[in-house]
Amino acid sequence: MKILIINGSPRKNGATAGILWKMQEEVSRQKDTKAEMVHLADLNMGYCKGCGHCFQNGSCIIKDDGEKLEKKIQEADGVILGSPTYASNVSGQMKVFVDRMHLVMEQGLWGKYGIVVTTGENYGNRDAANVLKRLIQYSGGIVCQSIVRNIPFSHSMENDRKLQKQIDVASKRLYESISRRKQYPIQRLFHIIVFYVGIRPFVLKKGKAYMGVRKKWENTTNLCP
Secondary structure (H helix, E strand, O other): EEEEEEEOOOOOOOHHHHHHHHHHHHHHOOOOOOEEEHHHHHHHOOOOOOOOHHHHHHHOOOOOOOHHHHHHHHHHOOEEEEEEEEEOOHHHHHHHHHHHHHHHHHOOOOOOOEEEEEEEEOOHHHHHHHHHHHHHHHHOOEEEEEEEOOOOOOOOOOOOHHHHEEEEEEEHHHHHHHOOOOHHHHHHHHHHHHHHHHHHHHHHHHHHHHHHHHHHHHHHOOOOO
């Protein structure tokens, strides 16, 4: 079992990263499980140009670490997405990830299970969490659990038992969901509505301009036309 953990914080030892490190430890304790952490701030990943090349041809025109990260996502059984809260939204690094991975249109998380982690000192962290939840659900994945916490800047989590319990529960739920291929009927119904009412008709109407998207569907989902 492969779990990919994506840290959207520019800091490797901040509140968000601290939770993700703990989750990596917990998930890695599960049988036959490998968890890999990726720090978006370390990657050479340029901004999306909005050119539409990926939709037409199935690959990004920019050749950088974004392509390598997309491959890691494809190979993973589950993903954990973490971001601090900036202006009631995800970080800049995480937004670039969302734009570059074109996960929603290509259904890049189809059949995968995920956890969302967001932190903040004040308001807005639930808004940031909703951005990541929608990303997973719209992309064909299932959100098993979310951790949304108000945490002071550079807060030590060593004695935070409540947070540690949340991490334990979320990690085990992710592992069990993947192992048992657990069904989440409401989320699956929601995704089917989003896909068949919104995404699929739009892509089919675009014809050759979105041929790359349709090829991705054929390779990764059973929802292809």
